[in-house]
Amino acid sequence: MSTIRTRMGDGYVVELTPPQLRDDLEAGCADAVKRGKVPPLEVNEIDWLFDLFANPSRIMGVEPGHEVVLTKDGSVNTLYSAQLSSGVGLPLGREQCFRIFERAFCFDTMEIGHPDYSYKPVKPIVALEATGVEQALLTAVIPVFYGAMPNFGLYAQPDGPFPNPADLLPRGEVEAAREAQMQMAQACKDDMLYVSRQMAMVGADGINFDTTASTGDAEFLAVLETVEELAATTDLAIEVGMAAEFVLGFHGELEWRGHRLAGMWPHQQVKVVEEAGAHLFGPVVNTNSRKSVPWNVARAVTIVKECSRVASIPIHANVGMGVGGVPMFEVPPADVLTRASAAMVEIGRVDGL
Amino acid sequence: MGTGDPYGMSISHALASGMGGIRTSGDLVARMQMTRKMRLPEAKKYVADKLGVGVQDLADSTVMRRLREELDIGVVTAVPGARRGIEAKRTIAELLDVDVPCLKRL
Numbered sequence: 001m002s003t004i005r006t007r008m009g010d011g012y013v014v015e016l017t018p019p020q021l022r023d024d025l026e027a028g029c030a031d032a033v034k035r036g037k038v039p040p041l042e043v044n045e046i047d048w049l050f051d052l053f054a055n056p057s058r059i060m061g062v063e064p065g066h067e068v069v070l071t072k073d074g075s076v077n078t079l080y081s082a083q084l085s086s087g088v089g090l091p092l093g094r095e096q097c098f099r100i101f102e103r104a105f106c107f108d109t110m111e112i113g114h115p116d117y118s119y120k121p122v123k124p125i126v127a128l129e130a131t132g133v134e135q136a137l138l139t140a141v142i143p144v145f146y147g148a149m150p151n152f153g154l155y156a157q158p159d160g161p162f163p164n165p166a167d168l169l170p171r172g173e174v175e176a177a178r179e180a181q182m183q184m185a186q187a188c189k190d191d192m193l194y195v196s197r198q199m200a201m202v203g204a205d206g207i208n209f210d211t212t213a214s215t216g217d218a219e220f221l222a223v224l225e226t227v228e229e230l231a232a233t234t235d236l237a238i239e240v241g242m243a244a245e246f247v248l249g250f251h252g253e254l255e256w257r258g259h260r261l262a263g264m265w266p267h268q269q270v271k272v273v274e275e276a277g278a279h280l281f282g283p284v285v286n287t288n289s290r291k292s293v294p295w296n297v298a299r300a301v302t303i304v305k306e307c308s309r310v311a312s313i314p315i316h317a318n319v320g321m322g323v324g325g326v327p328m329f330e331v332p333p334a335d336v337l338t339r340a341s342a343a344m345v346e347i348g349r350v351d352g353l
Numbered sequence: 354m355g356t357g358d359p360y361g362m363s364i365s366h367a368l369a370s371g372m373g374g375i376r377t378s379g380d381l382v383a384r385m386q387m388t389r390k391m392r393l394p395e396a397k398k399y400v401a402d403k404l405g406v407g408v409q410d411l412a413d414s415t416v417m418r419r420l421r422e423e424l425d426i427g428v429v430t431a432v433p434g435a436r437r438g439i440e441a442k443r444t445i446a447e448l449l450d451v452d453v454p455c456l457k458r459l
Contacts, residue, residue: 061369067412068393069383070371072354072363079359086358103429105363108372108379109387137455139438141427141445142380143387144455203455206387235454237387279390314386314393320355320362332361338369345370351386351393353354353366 004054007336009289009296011329018054021294025049028291028298036245036265038306041298045347049301052339053294059338062345069352071280071316073210073241075113075147076101085117086321086330095135102142108352111147111208112136118151119191120160126195130202137203145239146199147208150192150223152215155184162187165250181218181251189222196230206237206279214243216250217261220269224256224276231277240273241282241318242266245303266307274313280352283307284318289328293336297325297343304348316352317344376429377417378404381449388451403449424448 003015016024025046033040041049052060062068074085076097081087090097094112101110112132114122122129129146136144156164162184168177196207207230213220227238247269249262259272266283273281285300300317304324308315322328325340344350354366372379378400385396401408404424410416421428426448427441436444439455446453 059365059369064412065409066370067372067379068370069379069386069396070354070366070374071383074356078356078363086356086362088358101363102374105359105367106371106374106376106379106429107363107367108374108383137439141375141438141441143383200454203458205384205454235452235457279387312392313390314396316354318355319366321357323355326355326357330357332357332365334361334365337357337361337365341366341369351396352383353370 005056006053007293007327007333009287009291009293009327011327011333014292016292016294021053022046022050024292024295025298028295029302032299032302036267036303036306038265038267038303041302041305041347046298048347049294049298049343052343059334060342061338062342066345068345068350069108069314069316071109071145071208071239071352072101072107072111073147073208073282073318073320074117075111077113077115077117081115083330085115094132095139098136098140102140107142109143109145109206110140111145113147117148117210118154119148119188119195120151120154122148122195123191126198129195130198133199133204134202143205143237145206145208146195146204147210148195149211149214150188150209150219151211152184152188152219152222155187156180160184160187178251178253185218185222188219189226192222192226193229196226196236197234200234200236204236206239208239208241210241211243212240213247216248217254218251220247220261221254221256224272227273227276227278237279238277239280239282239316240278241316242269242284245285266303267310270307270311270313270315274311278313280314280316281311282316282318284323285325287322287324287326287328293325293327293340297340300325300340301343301348304344304350308349314351317348317350319344319353372412373414373417374429375421375427376414378411381445382411384445384449384451384453400449
């Protein structure tokens with residue numbers, strides 16, 4: 001029996017027989033159904049994924065006419081930054097990088113962002129950041145986002161002023177940990193609002209909150225309250241991209257407008273994000289590096305398909321390193337990357353990536 | 354999108370699934386998602402109707418390269434005299450009947 005060449009979730013090649021490929025696709029879908037409590041894929045969708053991975057071509061793509069809009073978290077850092085952003089260290093300025101993304105890579109939108117890519121360190125240099133956005137706005141035709149991460153961890157000791165919940169919880173100081181998280185949430189919200197308003201003032205098209213809820217429900221709450229306020233008071237298009245597939249309950253008791261935040265999956269996250277007033281939502285499904293890419297892609301599109309079905313705002317799925325079925329490797333192989341890309345569009349029914 | 358080296362991540366997604374930015378009409382469809390929260394089919398139809406082309410043409414570089422120059426809304430190649438940056442965005446705002454925030458500063 002001939003075998004199919006594909007990859008594991010860490011990027012290494014693996015050979016599967018056709019029955020093994022189908023088993024992996026069905027198992028990935030089943031895992032999504034079990035954990036995410038979402039409907040399974042249809043048989044013809046599993047068949048479509050089978051054909052996608054069984055095709056020996058080096059790269060794959062969507063059907064003509066099915067192309068989607070691209071937004072890019074992490075901004076143009078990937079061109080000029082170091083390995084921390086999977087960057088290739090080009091000796092270029094951010095505005096030059098922006099133009100490369102517009103004119104050479106032909107992206108539909110692009111971001112300006114700080115190399116640290118967190119709102120807290122941006123605050124003291126926001127004038128510099130706003131100037132970078134202004135330069136891009138003058139010369140670019142595509143929409144200009146400013147992007148950064150809430151990065152809640154920066155607000156806890158030793159990096160920030162508040163007691164560290166990760167130190168308090170092991171000591172059983174649950175209430176103190178919760179109180180610290182609420183103080184961190186307020187400070188994080190203040191920083192995100194401050195930076196976002198500066199970007200709105202200079203005329204940015206949009207603002208991106210990337211890796212939202214990386215530190216759980218209190219961080220998610222801070223972002224939702226920020227979105228709520230920005231949507232009511234600015235012209236910014238607001239994108240909320242998540243950090244992981246479900247919201248961790250580090251606080252555990254937080255609600256926003258009656259919705260408990262801990263434990264939310266993408267199809268539930270999108271409803272509170274759109275209720276807060278955001279324009280774009282980026283769901284995440286984590287890649288399991290010990291499973292094959294077909295297993296991971298089937299799992300990811302099963303979860304995202306339900307998110308897309310219930311959404312009333314555009315869905316721009318995360319399909320970067322370690323998410324959306326893409327291997328956890330900083331140099332993702334184009335064979336499986338393009339298959340994850342096409343599957344997310346054709347089966348996940350997303351509006352963008 | 355996500356993190357990864359530019360070739361493996363950005364370029365690969367652009368080729369596999371992307372609309373093509375100002376090479377085609379991706380920036381225009383993006384503006385409808387960003388300003389009116391339109392899902393993709395609605396955003397594509399809106400832009401296609403405004404441009405007077407079919408939805409299938411929106412990601413066709415042969416159609417869109419010529420049309421963008423004719424409408425003077427920014428083209429991907431460096432054409433002397435063609436509107437650039439904020440000049441092109443003013444035309445786009447009128448064409449699509451959308452707000453472009455930076456134009457309010459003029």
